[in-house]
Amino acid sequence: MPKVIFIDSADVRHTIEAAPGRSLMQVAVDNMVPGIDGECGGACSCATCHVYVEPDWQERLPPRSSDESFMLEGAVAVDERSRLSCQLKMRDEWDGLVLRIPETQG
């Protein structure tokens, strides 16, 4: 199974198997990754699953939807690496994807 790596705000790496099709927010919640709450359950309504995508991965992910862009527009500590992990559904070819959790979600 492909793996995804979450680096939490304390710089701890969590390497986790992620089933293709499962949202990366759900993968983080299942595995108690600190800093990913997923309060709205993936409805793109809360931005509590905000992550930074490491630079070499950014272009390999699908672009943000308009809802995701709008949510991020108002969120905290957002930059060009920002994504909402509930909107990213795991794919086989993302094996090794690195996601960093903002310090504001410590």
Add this chain to the structure above:
Amino acid sequence: MSSQETTLVVGAGHAGAELVAALRQQQYSGRIILVGDEPQLPYRRPPLSKAYLSGEVDRDSLLIRSAAAYDALQVECLTGVAVRAIDRLGHRVLLDDGRYLEYSKLVLATGGRPRRLADPAADKPNVHYIRTLADIDRLRHDLAFAQRLLVIGGGYIGLEAAAVGVKHGLQVTVLEAAPRLLARVAAPEISAFFERAHRARGVDVRTGVSVESFSGTERVESVRLSDGDQLPVDMIVVGIGILPNVELALEAGLEVDNGIVVDSHAQTSVDPDILAIGDCAKHLNGFLCKFVRIESVPSAQEQAKTAAATLCGRFVPHTAVPWFWSDQFNLKLQMVGMSEGYDQLVLRGDPANESFSAFYLRDGVVLSVDAINRPQDFMVAKRLVAERIKVEPHQLADESVPLKSLLSSV
């Protein structure tokens, strides 16, 4: 904390699920047992009336966590089992299968149940409520065959059900006994917006009207309304509110007042070994500075985190700002704060475009915000409300002034 300690959580909804995870996250080392009367592991309820009802997501994706995740957390999940009674002196509960479970700390996360129609017709098979997966599985079956849907109650659940009905090609009527939709929770301007939006999409919205009588033998076939009108129906969805499940607490002698009364640490006033969280809890919210009972997933999760801290011996008062969301058709509604006591409503954006925000102010301070198709406003709104920012109403209404700039204006 002794590792011999047992925390027993009654109720496997959002609050219970969050609590067991938060306990482990906060290094709780005792035994954790989660008891729920539904057959499933904890699942997300909000999509029930939205994406799950309309068939966009499947059952598995509703689970808050997988079974393996509870194993990894060393949480014992007992599903399909109800708690019959609490024996406070014996520090144990009686299950409906006759077993007793002992606890050191007991957390009541018993949630709520839909308020039912008083009429005996409420028990007919084509009358539906929306709370559990079983409710929806039953409802979806009817939805596939019905042509005429009657929704009783013009609150969020009713309006979401109406939207799904329209999507399925049904002829939908919404009845609201109050003079306007969302009367308890939104400003008249917002009620008017939703009434227009639903009408424009084909929903027959009738306010100030209630059902006088139901007719039909096996199923409800028609209803007579308080204005004399007769409506034929194939199915009915009732969304007239939630009653908190407080019976266990009442029988155990705990304080109940439209919810199990707890302090800002989620502890009941009578018994410090018993806590209550989620929809069933009338809790002291430190941000609102009053006792409230809130039916909302984010609030349930925040209360769970508060309770977890209490159980770990760290007393962190509950000060979360409540927020809510609803999806109807292509309308994404996000709300934050409580509007009670507002003296001014300021709109940003034009409701006619179906993309605007409504700010409820008191003395210029932002109490709450309803954002419709404005997620960018909502995220800033959360901070305006949490930080009790005082704003100039004309700046709020002026879209050339970035909302974020108001955050630092004080």
